[in-house]
Amino acid sequence: MEYIVEKIGMSRTITVPSKPVTLLRVLDAKVCEVNEGTAIVAYNSGKKMNKSIEGQQKKYNLSSEFNRLVTLEVANTEAGDLDFAPLAEASVVKSRFTTKGRGFSGAMKRWNFSGGPASHGHRFGRRTGSIGNAEWPGRVMKGKKMPGQYGNTQNCVKNEIVSYDAENKILVVVGSVSGANGSLGRVEVTK
Known part of the structure; x- marks a missing residue:
């Protein structure tokens, strides 16, 4: 559930x-339709209404307090309160x-790297540093x-x-x- x-x-x-x-x-949520364990559920997301939401409310006869639909697994067997x-x-x-x-x-x-020393005479700072090998494979490896x-x-x-x-x-x-x-x-x- x-x-x-x-x-x-x-x-x-x-x-x-x-x-x-x-x-x-x-x-608070309202079950609109039930299909084999999953259901279309309406709830209030706190966002503004638009035309598509108004159309959904007409289709499922919902009040203005419910303005979003989502598919959930629920315990209900028929439409009504959750x-x-x-x-x-x-x-x-x-x-x-x-x-x-x-x-x-x-x-x-x-990635929580430590970075270079923050003292005099270098340009490393907060940079990543070396990312590849000298010649082979000639590209940046996936997941770097x-x-x-x-x-x-x-x-x-x-x-x-x-x-x-x-x-x-x-x-x-x-x-x-x-x-x-x-x-x-x-x-x-x-x-």
């Missing part, structure tokens, strides 16, 4: 020893979020750690559930989850 969640932030438990935890808010019962019984979830985007980054930031796009990729992490507040729909998981506070992601119940 999958759910759309919003990352609230991080905290820690008050037990001894304390554990770092992440707070996730499970978003079933949150599996979350109350779960012990482990898989969290899938997009990491923070850092744009085009140099090799030191992207070089400057480039850093972040803004999908990341999946298994987290243990500490607690689930069904009334407020707050899920507390052990450890960190990728992405900035307020970002949306998916949570899949594994056990």
